[in-house]
Amino acid sequence: MAGSSNDDVQIQIDALCTALTTGVPYTSGLHTVKHDDLVVYYELEGETRPCRIDLSKASDAELVALNAACQQATFGVGGNDVLDENYRKAGKMDVQNFSLRFDVAALLEKVSPEILHGRGHNKVIEENKFLRAEMYKLNVYGPGSFFKAHKDTPRGEDMIGSLVVVFPTNHEGGALTLEHGGKNWVFDSAAELSAVSESPSIAYIAFYSDVTHTVETVNAGYRVTLTYNLFVASRNDGIDTIQRNISEPERAFEKGLRALLANPSFLPSGGFLAFGLAHQYPIPVKPLLRAGRLRGRGLPGILPLLKGNDALIRAISEHVGLETQLKVHYITDQIGRDILADDVIQTGHIVEDQGELQDQLEELGEPVHGSDDDDPAGVVVVWVTELTELNPVEATYVAYGNEASTGHIYGDVALFVEIPEVGEGIRA
Ligand SMILES: O=C(O)CCC(=O)C(=O)O
């Protein structure tokens, strides 16, 4: 075909890469609510009747009272809740101690397409995922309060992120700053809320669970927030899919992918497009692959939990008709070549002696073409974005030296899109 060459392949791969640079790991904004929505009833110790505060027009005295009814907020360190005012200075109230009418459903509808990927226009994609929110805590930050940089503790494997609702109470400072993949963002909810004139509004931000965030010091007034844990859920009947719009980055990615598939110089005999993961996932620590057979949920169970660009790559590839998989990419000096495995490889039973490890690994996984100069066999892998070390896995084997010891092989999980050979499948 005229105009299709290896140079074009590189340009087309670069276009795919560019499509992945525009996303941010959060979504934020203002959301109008009804007048009664922000009335909170909360318990006071020793009192039988609840207190009432309307957070759309709370006085300083009412906010002081709410703050006084809070407990000092702790934070999680290695499975324990720790109180340390150098790290987190704020008041919190657990969900069983307050209630409010505010219904998160409309807000969830706003953030879902962004968190699950899909703001945009005419073209739609079929999907059976949806976001579920669980209310977590009410937080009150008085003058001098803050919460230093942290990531939220995952409350279950299917937790994808957090949603923070900031009420329109008078305050200065207390911006939420975010960091992910070496980039930073500031969500100054106080500034956004102070620009609202009419009906009561709340400010909101939803971000993925591997985003590091900080509540900067509140300089004046009271910053009151409501936090939710966000979970990704699937409609398990498989029939009841949701139609959602394809986002701009998704469209750019789709265009790039279709151009590559149409190019006969690109992986003529098939192979994999590979992407380093942009986010962290609860990778099963227990090896699940033994003698080529999968047990338990394993890596395929992580696929529905993909976030941000990782989710984008999978959604569009499958939309185009390509299969996506998470695989462990093992590179070790011991093996002598790269190996791709469909899950964490169990090697505890292997006794390394004269290449036994390499033989077994090549049987359990798939050798990668080009990683061993002496042997051209193996699957061809084209990396679009670099392998990241956010999702490492490790396995041990019995190593022999002058005495028996434990050897380790290390791998990283990445996302792979299977490309059929020219003339086959969707390239026919
Ligand atoms: O109140 C906020 O803005 C964020 C609170 C937070 O990060 C948390 O509770 O983990």
Ligand SMILES: [Fe+2]
């Ligand atoms: Fe947090």
